Amino acid sequence: MANDKIPFLDLVAPHEELREELCEVFATALKTAGFIGGPMVEGFERDFAAFCDTEHCVGVASGTDAVRFALMAAGVQKDSIVVTVPNTFIATTEAITQAGARPDFVDIDERTYNMDPEKLRQYLEEQCFVDSSSGELIHRQSGRTVSAVVPVHLYGQPADMDPILELAERYKLIVVEDACQAHGAEYFSRREQRWRKVGSMGRAAAFSFYPGKNLGACGEAGAVTTNDAELAGMMRMLRDHGQSQKYFHDVEGYNGRLDAIQAGLLSVKLRHLPKWNNQRQEAAMRYRKLFAEAGMEILVPFQPDWAKAVYHLYVIRVKDRGGVMRNLAAMGTGAGIHYPVPLHLQKAYAHLKYKAGDFPVAERVTPEILSLPMFPSLVAEQQRVVAEGLFEYSFGRPALAGAAEGSQ
Secondary structure, X not given: OOOOOEOOOOOHHHHHHOHHHHHHHHHHHHHHOOOEOOHHHHHHHHHHHHHOOOOEEEEEOOHHHHHHHHHHHHOOOOOOEEEEOOOOOOHHHHHHHHOOOEEEEOOEOOOOOOEOHHHHHHHXXXXXXXXXXXXXXXXXXXXXXXXXXXXXXXXXXXXXXXHHHHHHHHHOOEEEEEOOOOOOOEEEEOOOOEEEEOOOOOOEEEEEOOOOOOOOOOOOOEEEXXXXXXXXXXXXXXXXXXXXXOOEEOOOXXXXXXXXXXXXXXXXXXXXXXXXXXXXXXXHHHHHHHHHHHOOOOEOOOOOOOEEOOOOOEEEEOOOHHHHHXXXXXXXXXXXXXXXXXXXXXXXXXHHOOOOOOOHHHHHHOOOEEEEOOOOOOOHHHHHHHHXXXXXXXXXXXXXXXXXXXXX
């Protein structure tokens, strides 16, 4: 095992395991010519809504479409501000812009890497005011209406939703969860005294089924979950050229449908997702134990007592990221970086006039974050090899003999 390469992500193993079931989906589609819409899409939508504890699920073509259609259907105003975080993939802000709004940012919590509710409160109270005549929240500097908040459940870790939802209620803001990396994650609502599934708390929530996600298609796919029947109906029109029925277009829409084959494949995989998520959680515990027993000063993922993360990514922080990655690569171990440059400093958003120092926490963590191998079939021996590589780089000598025994 020690001489075998350890991939950052293994997409082969689950497809080999489920080969017969997945191939049957293709056979069904070929026999029925049911490629767009139909029973496979409707069945997946029903099952995924139940999985997320929501009334409705609308399958769409990608996670980006999911965020965009959710914002549009929820009534986000043209040229208004939608608040999100700078530490996320650009799809979050692309969708905001494509929905006709402008992204603005609040900084992240340094432990969870998700939206800091206190920073959101400061933004809403100090940078905005409520217009006495319209009741709308207005951004002081730009004069734009603030219409929505998009908290991102990054890396499979839920954002702290109670205070975010309370602020949104106070200021009449739409909340759309970006749950594209958090299929099955859970959040304990202190105000409701119960566990809530990610995807069931905002006005709507967006999921991506990009192949590498915890629930991944064999191509592009996404979905929106919601408890609002009217919102779900609008999104069904938006994804299908604005049609309320064939050739009757109530609005201009998009070609953003979830195709039937991908829906069928996702239905097969959804039955295995709880087991896969549990395997990821067990792998995360093994990593934590290995690093602690080896005495390595590595910042491992922080999971608050109100969260059950599903570890789409296992992200640590190290000072010399480049050196660590080179050492792991030399040992045949994969690693990744998610995401090296915060969005407010990306060239694509130069026109928004953000500058270095605007969001110091995001800027502080992005040069240090490193994603280690994480997938359901990851085993203890592979993780021991990963930890050995980190130890060897940190201390200049091989070790972990004792830690290895305790990690089995």
